[in-house]
Amino acid sequence: MPSIDECLRTVERGPPAKGLSRAYLKRVVQRAADELRAEITAGRYAFDADRASLAAEVAARAGRAIAADEPVMKPLVNATGVVLHTNLGRAILAEPAIEAVEQAARSAVNLEFDLETGERGDRDSIVESELCALTGAEAATVVNNNAAAVLLVLNTLAMGREVIVSRGELIEIGGSFRIPDVMARSGARLREVGTTNRTHRNDYVNAIGPDTALLMKVHPSNYRIVGFTSEVRLEELAAIGRDRGIDVVEDLGAGALIDLARFGLPREPLVADSIAAGAALVTFSGDKLLGGPQAGLIAGRRSLMAKLKANPLKRALRCDKLTLAALEATLRIYLRSGDVVDEVPTLRLMRRTPGELRPIAERARQIIAERLAGEFKLEVTETVSEIGSGSLPAEGLPSVAVTITHPAISPNEIAAMFRRARIIGRVSGDAFHLDMRTIEDPAAFAVNFKSQ
Numbered sequence: 001m002p003s004i005d006e007c008l009r010t011v012e013r014g015p016p017a018k019g020l021s022r023a024y025l026k027r028v029v030q031r032a033a034d035e036l037r038a039e040i041t042a043g044r045y046a047f048d049a050d051r052a053s054l055a056a057e058v059a060a061r062a063g064r065a066i067a068a069d070e071p072v073m074k075p076l077v078n079a080t081g082v083v084l085h086t087n088l089g090r091a092i093l094a095e096p097a098i099e100a101v102e103q104a105a106r107s108a109v110n111l112e113f114d115l116e117t118g119e120r121g122d123r124d125s126i127v128e129s130e131l132c133a134l135t136g137a138e139a140a141t142v143v144n145n146n147a148a149a150v151l152l153v154l155n156t157l158a159m160g161r162e163v164i165v166s167r168g169e170l171i172e173i174g175g176s177f178r179i180p181d182v183m184a185r186s187g188a189r190l191r192e193v194g195t196t197n198r199t200h201r202n203d204y205v206n207a208i209g210p211d212t213a214l215l216m217k218v219h220p221s222n223y224r225i226v227g228f229t230s231e232v233r234l235e236e237l238a239a240i241g242r243d244r245g246i247d248v249v250e251d252l253g254a255g256a257l258i259d260l261a262r263f264g265l266p267r268e269p270l271v272a273d274s275i276a277a278g279a280a281l282v283t284f285s286g287d288k289l290l291g292g293p294q295a296g297l298i299a300g301r302r303s304l305m306a307k308l309k310a311n312p313l314k315r316a317l318r319c320d321k322l323t324l325a326a327l328e329a330t331l332r333i334y335l336r337s338g339d340v341v342d343e344v345p346t347l348r349l350m351r352r353t354p355g356e357l358r359p360i361a362e363r364a365r366q367i368i369a370e371r372l373a374g375e376f377k378l379e380v381t382e383t384v385s386e387i388g389s390g391s392l393p394a395e396g397l398p399s400v401a402v403t404i405t406h407p408a409i410s411p412n413e414i415a416a417m418f419r420r421a422r423i424i425g426r427v428s429g430d431a432f433h434l435d436m437r438t439i440e441d442p443a444a445f446a447v448n449f450k451s452q
């Protein structure tokens with residue numbers, strides 16, 4: 001084999017090396033040489049070649065590797081129908097939020113700088129007044145995600161003390177967020193009360209003692225308890241707490257800012273309702289129903305917010321300027337737009353009806369059929385899509401899909417084929433489905449097939 005340096009010199013003479021660092025080229029050449037050596041050892045390469053042609057072969061492979069090298073994170077076509085797909089990055093940002101991120105990325109900003117006094121400012125003040133206006137809360141703050149918001153609230157207000165939670169609300173959201181585990185990490189002690197299906201007023205009352213720091217309610221986002229059930233409503237819990245001087249906090253999860261029922265969608269709890277019902281603090285996600293960037297929002301009483309801000313954990317969990325830029329722009333849509341549902345993509349996608357989706361499915365079917373050779377069978381069918389991320393779990397939304405089958409290729413193999421074209425659908429029954437709820441422009445299918 002020629003030496004790495006020899007191969008490197010061959011690569012450096014060629015056009016693929018232009019503008020690339022020596023360290024990077026060396027790594028690529030090393031990998032190409034290792035690969036070739038392994039092939040020669042395995043007898044899969046005619047090794048009577050001379051050193052110069054082996055060096056040329058390594059250089060050619062390195063050139064191909066450079067051409068194929070791209071970032072790990074790439075844009076995908078989400079044809080799962082799941083509007084808030086955690087594995088695919090949840091909410092798509094609204095256009096003004098995208099512009100705000102770009103601007104903040106390009107420039108210095110008044111992240112923690114008071115333009116009037118020239119003194120140090122508070123990054124929370126960027127979105128605090130908007131959050132207060134939208135929720136009716138006295139004060140608000142923002143951290144990295146809702147899990148962080150719950151952790152910060154419990155650690156600040158209940159470390160070393162008890163937090164009373166109904167057994168029906170000890171949920172796991174998936175991706176390792178479990179209320180008992182977050183509680184343990186926060187340093188608070190979980191005091192479970194009631195049963196899985198029924199928890200009563202007296203269960204809370206009897207559990208309250210000198211060590212009780214908080215009463216907590218958790219929205220069971222991704223499942224429902226139905227049948228013989230009973231829970232203590234937030235208003236009632238707040239009244240119990242008020243009598244005994246104990247605060248009630250609520251983890252809402254998705255937390256809607258506007259009433260979705262107004263748009264024909266299933267109702268999700270409103271943050272404003274929880275504040276009005278007496279929650280001292282409410283935590284919710286920025287990238288679920290709100291449709292903004294990943295963030296954990298905390299709204300509630302000013303005196304408690306001051307304690308959260310004084311906790312060193314707050315510094316560790318804070319958001320950067322890009323997140324705050326996107327969040328502010330998204331909240332401004334809620335405050336100012338005449339048609340929030342149309343401007344926030346998450347809400348826009350949720351509201352689409354099968355009637356609107358059908359022509360998109362027809363067009364998508366056409367585009368894909370033109371690009372699939374062989375005996376693929378494509379049909380436009382009715383389906384049901386999920387919102388995802390524990391929002392509106394029980395209620396699927398009626399949708400329309402392009403369903404693809406093949407007599408000799410399994411649905412899983414078809415799914416893999418589409419994944420290579422960066423189109424993510426879902427396998428259901430004996431077919432591969434492309435759900436149009438999350439597709440606004442069917443031309444996306446054309447672009448991706450070309451790059452296959």
Ligand SMILES: *Cc1c(COP(=O)(O)O)cnc(C)c1O
Nearest residue numbers: 145146147221252253254285390
């Ligand atoms: C989604 C959810 C969380 C976690 O929120 P992230 O923003 O994903 O960290 C916590 N609690 C509830 C009730 C949720 O639905």
